[in-house]
Amino acid sequence: MAGNPVPVPVPAADVKILCIDDLRIEASEKLPVGARDFYNSGSTDQITIAENTTAYAKYRVRPRVLVDVSKADTSTTCFGRKVSFPLGVSPAGLQAMAHPEGELATARACARRGINMAISSFANYTIREIRGSGLGVAPIKHAIQMYTLKDRGLELKIIREAEAQGCTAIFLTADSPVLGVRYNEWRNDFRTPDGLGFPILGWDSERIRKQSHDDSFMTFNDDAHNWARDIPWLRSVTKMEIWIKGVLTAEDTLKAIEMGCDGIIVSNHGGRQLDGVPATIDALPECVEAAAGRIRIHVDGGIRSGTDMFKALALGAEYVWVGRPAIWGLAYAGERGVELMLEIFYNEFKRCMQLTGCNSVKDITKSCLGVVRPDGPLARL
Ligand SMILES: Cc1cc2nc3c(=O)[nH]c(=O)nc-3n(C[C@H](O)[C@H](O)[C@H](O)COP(=O)(O)O)c2cc1C
Numbered sequence: 001m002a003g004n005p006v007p008v009p010v011p012a013a014d015v016k017i018l019c020i021d022d023l024r025i026e027a028s029e030k031l032p033v034g035a036r037d038f039y040n041s042g043s044t045d046q047i048t049i050a051e052n053t054t055a056y057a058k059y060r061v062r063p064r065v066l067v068d069v070s071k072a073d074t075s076t077t078c079f080g081r082k083v084s085f086p087l088g089v090s091p092a093g094l095q096a097m098a099h100p101e102g103e104l105a106t107a108r109a110c111a112r113r114g115i116n117m118a119i120s121s122f123a124n125y126t127i128r129e130i131r132g133s134g135l136g137v138a139p140i141k142h143a144i145q146m147y148t149l150k151d152r153g154l155e156l157k158i159i160r161e162a163e164a165q166g167c168t169a170i171f172l173t174a175d176s177p178v179l180g181v182r183y184n185e186w187r188n189d190f191r192t193p194d195g196l197g198f199p200i201l202g203w204d205s206e207r208i209r210k211q212s213h214d215d216s217f218m219t220f221n222d223d224a225h226n227w228a229r230d231i232p233w234l235r236s237v238t239k240m241e242i243w244i245k246g247v248l249t250a251e252d253t254l255k256a257i258e259m260g261c262d263g264i265i266v267s268n269h270g271g272r273q274l275d276g277v278p279a280t281i282d283a284l285p286e287c288v289e290a291a292a293g294r295i296r297i298h299v300d301g302g303i304r305s306g307t308d309m310f311k312a313l314a315l316g317a318e319y320v321w322v323g324r325p326a327i328w329g330l331a332y333a334g335e336r337g338v339e340l341m342l343e344i345f346y347n348e349f350k351r352c353m354q355l356t357g358c359n360s361v362k363d364i365t366k367s368c369l370g371v372v373r374p375d376g377p378l379a380r381l
Pocket residue numbers: 038039040052090091092093094120121122145173245267268269270271272300301302303321322323324325
């Protein structure tokens with residue numbers, strides 16, 4: 001065979017992973033049942049989690065043809081930083097259960113791909129460790145996700161640490177006065193695995209494992225949280241941007257504007273909180289309309305392809321986030337798996353832009369979409 005070109009070796013494992021669903025399947029096979037169900041499930045009847053993904057299918061893309069897209073540019077800005085494309089990794093806790101390097105690996109993969117990441121207050125590493133891991137690769141902006149805590153001293157301590165480490169924004173998760181009804185956690189008696197702590201909250205493994213996830217959440221989470229008490233307080237103690245995560249209505253969009261928040265994330269917590277709330281892509285239009293450009297709007301939930309990203313942007317989101325895909329990437333192959341996940345989204349998004357004649361993210365507007373109505377022609381938005 002001398003003289004024949006040497007074939008480029010393709011890692012056998014990656015050949016199978018062509019899309020995010022492939023990653024979900026591979027990751028789910030690798031994870032123990034308790035961890036898999038904790039990550040993959042939604043609440044109660046799983047209606048919202050399912051709709052988060054399927055709701056995208058009713059939209060159709062209206063492409064413009066014969067456009068020179070040879071220089072299509074997927075970049076945009078998020079938190080004042082240029083990002084390679086409009087996707088970030090949502091704050092999802094307990095990433096070291098998927099891979100020992102957990103959030104450290106996610107931060108590195110995000111930095112390498114040139115996008116932002118939100119750090120869950122339930123991360124298995126400290127803010128310093130996670131920031132350091134990403135910054136060691138490239139500049140990256142982080143948001144720190146927070147719940148309203150019974151212990152204000154601890155809440156302030158987390159804010160000060162986030163500031164000291166250079167986080168840009170707080171994502172205040174507003175949809176979780178209590179956790180949703182999660183049968184999987186109860187059936188499996190889900191406990192955080194031995195050895196994993198929540199260092200941002202100051203909890204070690206031994207303490208966490210004494211309680212169910214539900215009980216430990218309520219030990220510190222304050223279900224008395226409210227706009228009037230918590231937002232002015234946050235404003236008075238920090239200069240970080242304040243984003244409300246978990247908005248699903250026009251009313252709460254207006255409230256966030258009234259309270260002077262910097263942005264909202266239209267989110268239903270990946271269908272893990274109240275089952276029966278709308279898919280985020282269905283809640284987005286009313287929030288965008290109510291906002292009328294007065295507040296920044298991001299969205300997460302059920303985004304599984306570059307075309308889903310495109311649809312969310314066309315409906316008015318500035319930037320989108322994904323939760324489970326990062327966890328599946330971690331479970332599949334650690335940092336390399338998260339990189340693969342980001343690569344899939346990037347390639348699909350870029351191709352979708354090119355195939356619709358969009359040369360920049362700003363070109364993605366409502367006119368790019370239509371909606372399928374039964375027995376009728378495509379209806380324009
Ligand atoms: C395992 C897991 C843990 C999560 N932990 C948090 C958290 O600590 N704080 C939070 O605000 N949201 C949390 N979320 C919700 C995500 O931030 C995000 O809203 C959701 O995952 C987006 O939906 P997707 O997974 O369909 O992309 C978590 C989600 C998952 C799947």
